[in-house]
Amino acid sequence: MxxxxTLREGLQxxxxxxxxxxxxxxxxLISNAGVDEAIVSHPSAHESEVEVTRIIVERNYFxxxxxxxxxxxxxxxxIASTGANISTYIPFEPQLVxxxxDVIKYAVNTYGKGKLIIEVGITNxxxxxxxxxxxxxxxxxxxGVDRIQLADSLGKATPKLMYNIVNNVKHTVKIPVSVHCHNDMGAAVANSISSVYxxxxxxxxxxxxxxxxxxxADLATIAMILRxxxxxxxxxxxxxxxxxxxxAKLIIDKIDIEFFRNNFPVFGNNISIQTAGTHAAYPGVFKEVxxxxxxxxxxxxLRKVLSELGISLNDQELLMLMRKIKDTAVRTGRAVTYDQLLRLINEIKGELHGS
Ligand SMILES: CC(=O)SCCNC(=O)CCNC(=O)[C@H](O)C(C)(C)COP(=O)(O)OP(=O)(O)OC[C@H]1O[C@@H](n2cnc3c(N)ncnc32)[C@H](O)[C@@H]1OP(=O)(O)O
Ligand SMILES: CC(C)C(=O)C(=O)O
Known part of the structure; x- marks a missing residue:
C-alpha cells in the first residue's frame, strides 16, 4: 500500500x-525495512538513472x-529497457493531454497487459x-492502464477535497488508484490518509x-497512522x-541541518525552490522562485536561471550546460551552486571558442 x-521525488x-x-x-535500507514497492528514478534525465534502475531491479530489493x-x-x-515497471504522467499543459x-496507448500495447505494470499520473x-x-x-x-495516480502536484488540495476526488474516481473505475500529495500547506499526510479512507x-x-x-507525505508517519x-x-x-x-546524514553533510527548518510547510524557504525540469513553468503558490x-x-x-543572471547562451551551449550540470551533480553527489554554474559556462565557452 x-x-x-525517495529516490525519485526525494531527488527533487x-x-x-x-x-x-x-x-x-x-x-x-528502505527495502530492508519491508517497503515492497519503490519509484527509483527518472531514466530519461541521465544515464546514471538508467544504471541505478537496472541495479535495483537486478538486486530484487523490491x-x-x-x-x-x-x-x-x-x-x-x-524505462522498459531497465526491466522496471512504468510510471508516466500526463503533463500540466492541457493542450498536451x-x-x-496516444503514448499511453503505446505503453499499454507494447509493455502492459500483464507484462509490466503501467501506472499513469493525472498531475496537478x-x-x-x-x-x-x-x-x-x-x-x-x-x-488498459493498470493503475491511476492522482497527484496534488502543487500541494493545494485539502483532506476534504482529496477524499471527494478519490471517492468519485473509485466509484467510477475498478483499477487501483494511488495518490501523491505535496506538502506546501502541511496537508500531505492528512491528504494521503483521507485518500485511503x-x-x-x-x-x-x-x-x-x-x-x-x-x-x-512522510513514509514513517503514513505507516504508523495506517497501522x-x-x-x-x-x-x-x-x-x-x-x-x-x-x-539525515546525507542531508546534513550535503546541505545543512537548516534543511529541516526550511522544509516546513507555509513559512519554509523550500516551498519556493524548484528542481524538476519538466514543470519549470509551475512554481507552486509563490511567484518568486x-x-x-x-x-x-x-x-x-536553465533559461530562467540564465535570464536572471543576465547571461545568454545559444542552443548548443545550453545543451552542453545541461549535460555538465547533470554530470557534475551525479559525480559529486551535490547540487550545483551558482558559482559552479558560472565556472561551467566559462568551461563551455573555452571548449567551443577557445577563450
Ligand atoms: C510533477 C512532477 O514532479 S513530474 C516529475 C518531473 N521530473 C523531472 O522533470 C525530472 C527529470 N527531468 C529532466 O531531467 C529534464 O526535464 C529532461 C531531460 C527530461 C527534459 O529536459 P528538456 O528537454 O531540456 O526539457 P524541459 O526540462 O525544459 O521540459 C519541458 C519539456 O517537457 C515536456 N513535458 C513536460 N511534461 C511532460 C509529460 N508528462 N509528457 C510529455 N512531455 C512533457 C514539455 O512539453 C516540454 O517539451 P518541449 O521542450 O518539447 O516543448
Ligand atoms: C510524477 C508526479 C506524480 C509528481 O511527482 C507530481 O505530480 O507531483
Whole structure:
C-alpha cells in the first residue's frame, strides 16, 4: 500500500543530489525495512538513472520497481529497457493531454497487459473540474492502464477535497488508484490518509517526506497512522530508522541541518525552490522562485536561471550546460551552486571558442 518515492521525488528536494552508490544504499535500507514497492528514478534525465534502475531491479530489493518518465515514447522505451515497471504522467499543459493519451496507448500495447505494470499520473489535479478528472480516469482505464495516480502536484488540495476526488474516481473505475500529495500547506499526510479512507489503494511517500519544494507525505508517519488504523503495514520501524539516519546524514553533510527548518510547510524557504525540469513553468503558490540544479535539471529551468543572471547562451551551449550540470551533480553527489554554474559556462565557452 505504501510506495517509496525517495529516490525519485526525494531527488527533487532543494539542494539534494545523490551519487549512484548513495541511491543504491538508500534503496537497500528502505527495502530492508519491508517497503515492497519503490519509484527509483527518472531514466530519461541521465544515464546514471538508467544504471541505478537496472541495479535495483537486478538486486530484487523490491517486489515492484518503477521508473518514472514523461508521456513520450522514448521515455517509456527507456524505462522498459531497465526491466522496471512504468510510471508516466500526463503533463500540466492541457493542450498536451491528447498527445500523451496516444503514448499511453503505446505503453499499454507494447509493455502492459500483464507484462509490466503501467501506472499513469493525472498531475496537478486541483487544476481540473472533478468531472474531468473522473472522465480522464475512465479513459485511462479503457486504454488498459493498470493503475491511476492522482497527484496534488502543487500541494493545494485539502483532506476534504482529496477524499471527494478519490471517492468519485473509485466509484467510477475498478483499477487501483494511488495518490501523491505535496506538502506546501502541511496537508500531505492528512491528504494521503483521507485518500485511503476514500478507497485509495496506494500512497506515495518518502523518507522525511523530502521532495520537490518541501516534499510529499512522510513514509514513517503514513505507516504508523495506517497501522494504528489496522491496515496491514509490514514495516519494521527499527530498520526504517536506519534509512532515516542515513538520509539525515546525507542531508546534513550535503546541505545543512537548516534543511529541516526550511522544509516546513507555509513559512519554509523550500516551498519556493524548484528542481524538476519538466514543470519549470509551475512554481507552486509563490511567484518568486529559486532553483536547485541537479540531475533533474532541464532547459526550461536553465533559461530562467540564465535570464536572471543576465547571461545568454545559444542552443548548443545550453545543451552542453545541461549535460555538465547533470554530470557534475551525479559525480559529486551535490547540487550545483551558482558559482559552479558560472565556472561551467566559462568551461563551455573555452571548449567551443577557445577563450
Ligand atoms: C510533477 C512532477 O514532479 S513530474 C516529475 C518531473 N521530473 C523531472 O522533470 C525530472 C527529470 N527531468 C529532466 O531531467 C529534464 O526535464 C529532461 C531531460 C527530461 C527534459 O529536459 P528538456 O528537454 O531540456 O526539457 P524541459 O526540462 O525544459 O521540459 C519541458 C519539456 O517537457 C515536456 N513535458 C513536460 N511534461 C511532460 C509529460 N508528462 N509528457 C510529455 N512531455 C512533457 C514539455 O512539453 C516540454 O517539451 P518541449 O521542450 O518539447 O516543448
Ligand atoms: C510524477 C508526479 C506524480 C509528481 O511527482 C507530481 O505530480 O507531483
Amino acid at each position: 505504501i510506495i517509496d518515492d 528536494a532543494p539542494g539534494i543530489s545523490f551519487t549512484v552508490e548513495e541511491k543504491i544504499e538508500l534503496a537497500k 517486489k515492484y520497481v518503477f521508473g518514472l518518465g514523461r508521456a513520450l515514447k522514448e521515455d517509456i522505451d527507456l 491528447n498527445k500523451s493519451l 489535479i486541483t487544476a481540473y473540474e472533478l468531472s474531468n478528472i473522473v472522465k480522464l480516469a475512465k479513459t485511462l482505464e479503457e486504454l 476514500a478507497g485509495a489503494d496506494y500512497v506515495d511517500a518518502t523518507i522525511y517526506g523530502i521532495g520537490e519544494r518541501n516534499g510529499i 494504528n488504523d489496522s491496515y496491514r503495514i509490514n514495516i519494521d520501524f527499527e530498520k526504517l530508522r536506519d534509512a532515516y539516519n542515513y538520509l 529559486g532553483y536547485s540544479l541537479n540531475v533533474y535539471v532541464g532547459r526550461s529551468t
